[in-house]
Amino acid sequence: MSEAYDNWGRTPPPPGGRRAVDGPQADAFPTLRTANGLLPRGNGRSYGDTCLNEAGILVDMRGRNRILSLDLQDGVIEAEAGVLLNEITERIAPHGWFLPVTPGTQFVTLGGAVANDVHGKNHHRRGTFGRWVESFTLVRSDLGALTCSRTENADFFAATIGGMGLTGIITRVRLRLLEVPSLTIRETTHRLSCLDDYFARAAEADEGHEYAVAWIDQLARGPRFGRGHLICGDHAGKGDHTGRTRRPLFTVPFTPPVSPLRGLALKAFNEANFRKLRSEEATRLVPFDGFFYPLDRVGAWNRLYGPHGLQQHQSVVPEQMGRQAVRALMECASAHGQGSFLTVLKRFGDLPSPGVLSFPRRGYTLTLDFPNRGASTLALMTELDRITIEAGGAVNPYKDARMAPDVFAASFPRWRALEAMRDPAIRSDFWSRTALRLDVGVRRFGAAA
Numbered sequence: 001m002s003e004a005y006d007n008w009g010r011t012p013p014p015p016g017g018r019r020a021v022d023g024p025q026a027d028a029f030p031t032l033r034t035a036n037g038l039l040p041r042g043n044g045r046s047y048g049d050t051c052l053n054e055a056g057i058l059v060d061m062r063g064r065n066r067i068l069s070l071d072l073q074d075g076v077i078e079a080e081a082g083v084l085l086n087e088i089t090e091r092i093a094p095h096g097w098f099l100p101v102t103p104g105t106q107f108v109t110l111g112g113a114v115a116n117d118v119h120g121k122n123h124h125r126r127g128t129f130g131r132w133v134e135s136f137t138l139v140r141s142d143l144g145a146l147t148c149s150r151t152e153n154a155d156f157f158a159a160t161i162g163g164m165g166l167t168g169i170i171t172r173v174r175l176r177l178l179e180v181p182s183l184t185i186r187e188t189t190h191r192l193s194c195l196d197d198y199f200a201r202a203a204e205a206d207e208g209h210e211y212a213v214a215w216i217d218q219l220a221r222g223p224r225f226g227r228g229h230l231i232c233g234d235h236a237g238k239g240d241h242t243g244r245t246r247r248p249l250f251t252v253p254f255t256p257p258v259s260p261l262r263g264l265a266l267k268a269f270n271e272a273n274f275r276k277l278r279s280e281e282a283t284r285l286v287p288f289d290g291f292f293y294p295l296d297r298v299g300a301w302n303r304l305y306g307p308h309g310l311q312q313h314q315s316v317v318p319e320q321m322g323r324q325a326v327r328a329l330m331e332c333a334s335a336h337g338q339g340s341f342l343t344v345l346k347r348f349g350d351l352p353s354p355g356v357l358s359f360p361r362r363g364y365t366l367t368l369d370f371p372n373r374g375a376s377t378l379a380l381m382t383e384l385d386r387i388t389i390e391a392g393g394a395v396n397p398y399k400d401a402r403m404a405p406d407v408f409a410a411s412f413p414r415w416r417a418l419e420a421m422r423d424p425a426i427r428s429d430f431w432s433r434t435a436l437r438l439d440v441g442v443r444r445f446g447a448a449a
Helices: 023-031 085-095 110-115 154-160 195-208 263-275 288-292 301-305 319-335 375-390 405-411 415-421 429-433
Strands: 019-022 038-041 057-060 067-071 076-080 133-140 144-149 169-176 185-192 211-216 228-235 281-286 310-317 343-348 363-371
Touching: 067 085, 076 085, 085 110, 110 169, 133 154, 144 154, 154 415, 185 195, 185 211, 185 288, 195 211, 195 228, 195 319, 195 343, 228 263, 281 288, 310 319, 310 375, 319 343, 319 363, 319 375, 363 375, 375 405
Parallel strands: 019 057, 038 057
Antiparallel strands: 067 076, 076 169, 133 144, 133 169, 185 228, 185 281, 211 228, 211 343, 310 363, 343 363
């Protein structure tokens, strides 16, 4: 195929592009073995290389996008893995249902949401996406089609949720939904004078609201260090039931030769964003797409990071280390002379995921993103890894394009359990770069004793 099949971080494709086959061929997966492996691919919204297999073949699942059934009484939808989350929302919203967990973009596939066990602004209330999955069909090269749930093929169920597409090809999913009075959000925003102000308010915000997240001005200095907005939300009693999202405000038409998201322009953006809240607290009704998916309002916004793409670092650190580690991570970026365009901070709850390699865990998660400036940005990311691991935390793999194998192993001590369940015909650039460079020593599923 001629399509570029980029990731969202815009890793340059190899000469000749990336090879892919259509998702309907997934049913013939056992006959599609290749020397360099296959990898199921959703909509390519992963920032790093978990959705890439440069030497092998991608299985494009977007063509398998039918909604198969909707149980309005119990709130359960069954759909093919290639359906986008916004398509599900439009189908279920008129009946009083919404996605129980949604990431920061609605343009991810259902299968991708399961494979990455995505999280949202309500982790403290609802946990990860995987907690709401009832069952799915998994096609493997060695075993054919399997129905997986908590009681049937339970090992594959746990390995596939958060398994980054490595255990087989997800073809359909049954998902429990969240009943809501409307999709309109009653949003309350609190001004944060400094980073300590966030930590003083975070627990109360989680207790009082369905959704809570903070935007932080990473460039602020002195007593204003870590200033920002704590944004809380709940579904309004009356409001939108269409589930339809608005058209983008505009689309970035081309990639600029130099990213505007740096230097004085970035400082001005942060200053304007902080000052748009004119009081200590403000409450308003907002459309759901603006609350959950603000970046979707700008088409192709990743082009703004320039010709070398972006590097994002998302970490989670234990609650007791939160204040110290988050400060250290932000100070590290400043010391390296690099500013984060969108710095997001939130508190994860203690609801466990059914997935073996799920990223969220109790603590604080900080997201930083930077225009990729080559060696200097990579040096910064390595230092952010060090701070995270020394604090007892983890780095998010589906936001990553360069973490070292030892960082991955420290972040996910149970990684061998996924390797044991990995489909022998599947691999990704991320897995080849991290797990497969470690001393595996794993007995694979189904191997002779």
